[in-house]
Every structure is written in structure tokens, then in C-alpha cells.
Amino acid sequence: xxxxxxxxxxxxALVAGPSLPAVAADTVTVTDVAGRTVEVPKDPTRIVLxxxxxxxxxxxxxxxxxxxxxxxxxxxxxNFDPDAYRKFLAKFPEIADIALLGSPTDAExxxxxxxxxxxxxxxxxxxxxxxxxxxxWTDRAKRWRSARPAE
Numbered sequence: 001x002x003x004x005x006x007x008x009x010x011x012x013a014l015v016a017g018p019s020l021p022a023v024a025a026d027t028v029t030v031t032d033v034a035g036r037t038v039e040v041p042k043d044p045t046r047i048v049l050x051x052x053x054x055x056x057x058x059x060x061x062x063x064x065x066x067x068x069x070x071x072x073x074x075x076x077x078x079n080f081d082p083d084a085y086r087k088f089l090a091k092f093p094e095i096a097d098i099a100l101l102g103s104p105t106d107a108e109x110x111x112x113x114x115x116x117x118x119x120x121x122x123x124x125x126x127x128x129x130x131x132x133x134x135x136x137w138t139d140r141a142k143r144w145r146s147a148r149p150a151e
Contacts, residue, residue: 002103013077026123027041028042034100043124044124046117046120046124047069047071047125048071048073048117048124048126048127050073050074051073051074051077052078052098053081054127055088065092066092067088067092067095067098071117072098072099072113072114072117073101074101074103074104093125099117101113101114106142114126130148
């Protein structure tokens with residue numbers, strides 16, 4: 001349930017960005033279900049989902065093509081809801097090309113793939129449903145930022 005709530009908050013920030021209070025021209029401030037306040041790109045062009053099942057929440061908001069901005073995710077949708085995955089795949093065959101990054105809270109997570117996705121340009125946002133994994137993500141975010149080229 002926490003994953004769905006967090007995903008809903010994140011998805012709302014992604015799609016309804018212009019209706020949220022702006023911090024700067026290109027960002028909005030949102031508060032997640034854990035009470036953390038973060039700045040996210042107002043109109044991200046690229047999204048990495050910590051859990052692919054977050055697509056359920058994005059699908060409610062972006063009915064035309066919820067996968068249009070998703071460039072990376074974990075394979076849990078295919079593993080834990082294969083029927084939904086097959087239905088999504090039939091309608092949106094491009095999901096077969098979404099980069100698999102592994103589990104965001106395990107050592108298997110590919111920080112290198114995340115950096116490569118970020119290097120492809122656009123505004124990238126990483127959305128993770130396991131809000132209890134804050135320390136893991138804090139460490140990974142520091143490593144990711146240090147590996148990014150200066151803007």
C-alpha cells in the first residue's frame with residue numbers, strides 16, 4: 001500500500017507539475033508519504049521506476065501511454081503480475097526495451113545503467129516505492145551525483 005501511495009504522489013508530481021507550487025522555473029516541490037520534501041523536475045522527460053508496478057499509478061494519470069517517459073525499472077511487474085505485463089506489452093510493445101536496473105535496495109542495482117540513462121539527456125527522475133530504503137538511496141544518490149558530468 002505504501003508503494004502505491006508513494007507512486008501516486010510521484011505520478012501526480014510528474015503529470016500535474018504545473019499545478020503544484022514551483023520552487024524554480026524547472027522544478028516543483030512535493031512531499032512524499034514519508035513526509036520528505038523533495039524537488040523534482042516539473043516536466044521530466046525520462047523516468048526510472050524503482051518498482052515497475054508503479055506503472056499502475058502512472059497509468060491512471062497518463063492513459064494514452066504511461067510508458068512514454070519510462071526508461072528504466074525493476075522486473076517485478078513481469079515476475080509478480082505476468083498477466084498485466086503481457087497485456088501492457090500487447091498494447092505498448094516498447095516496454096520490452098525498457099532498461100532493467102535490478103532491485104533498488106540490493107547490490108544488484110545497476111548504478112552504471114542509471115548513469116548511462118542520465119547521460120542520454122533530458123530531465124531524469126528516479127521514483128522508488130520503497131520509502132523505507134532511504135539510507136540506501138541516500139548513498140546511491142551521492143554516488144550518482146558524483147559520477148555525473150558537471151552541468
